[in-house]
Amino acid sequence: MIHYRNAVIKTDSSVYEPSEDSFLLADAALSEIKDSERLLEVGCGSGIVAAVIKANTNAKIAGIDINPDAAKCTKENGIDAIRGDLLGCIKGKFDMIIFNPPYLPTSEEERTGGWLNTALDGGCDGRRIIDRFLEEAGRCLDVKGKLLLLVSSLSGIEEVKSKMEALGYTIEIKSQERFMFETLAVIVATKT
Ligand SMILES: C[S@@+](CC[C@H](N)C(=O)[O-])C[C@H]1O[C@@H](n2cnc3c(N)ncnc32)[C@H](O)[C@@H]1O
Structure with missing residues (x-):
């Protein structure tokens, strides 16, 4: 069990x-x-982020x-969830x-297969899934809707910001923290 900010969740050995x-x-x-607000979490994993939001806000996630x-x-952690590839099956x-x-x-050689690999594998430059996500996300955002995306220096924070700007988003770095091997940041991208 993991306890964080009023949420308590169970995990699973095949989940991040x-x-x-x-x-x-x-x-x-x-x-x-x-x-x-109406929120969607893509790549919800164990549901920890959604569970923290549900436990501390009025948002519907x-x-x-x-x-x-x-x-x-x-789902077992109390959040509605479905299986799907990024936003392909999302209508609202x-x-x-x-x-x-x-x-x-x-790289191809480093790929191990299995769901834990899927949770980590960003392709050769680390941005394979991020780029696909950014190209699909605008369709599912309301007017002035926002993306909150976790990014790492390992896959290039500046490159992700540039792609967001090219897609017409206004961006802000919401938080940033240095860890042993990388800097992590959360970018807020607002649809203009
Ligand atoms: C780094 S984990 C994050 C899990 C959880 N949100 C968390 O923060 O602990 C990335 C998650 O994205 C999911 N994922 C990877 N590719 C995906 C895709 N194409 N569509 C939907 N989810 C995907 C993985 O299965 C994994 O659960």
Whole structure:
């Protein structure tokens, strides 16, 4: 069991174990949510970020994850969740979409397969899933909707910011923290 900011969740051995990145994103989301916004968490994993939001705000949050064990774990932790690949099967619009993506630069040889690899593997430059997500996300955001995206220096924070700007978002670094091997940041990108 993991306890964090009034939330208590169970985890699963085939689902990403909540880590510094999960907690940084959860804290950034708490300080960004103002009222009863409609939120979607992509790549919800165990459901830790969504559970923290549910325990501390009036926001309505649901999750989606490509790993069926993650969608199940999130549901067992009290959050509506479905299995799906990024936003492909999402029909509605949201005030905020949050994502702690797989971002580790991973070559073909380093790829191990399995759901824990899927949770980490960002392709050769670390941005394979991030880039796909950014290209799809605008369609699912309401007017003035926001993306909260966790990014790492390992996959290039400046490159992600540039892509967001090119897609027409206004961006702000919400929080940033230095860890042993990387700097993690949460970018808030507002649809203009
Ligand atoms: C770094 S983990 C984050 C998990 C959780 N949100 C957290 O912060 O602890 C990334 C998550 O994204 C999911 N994921 C990877 N590729 C995905 C895709 N194409 N569509 C949906 N989810 C995906 C993984 O299964 C994993 O649960």
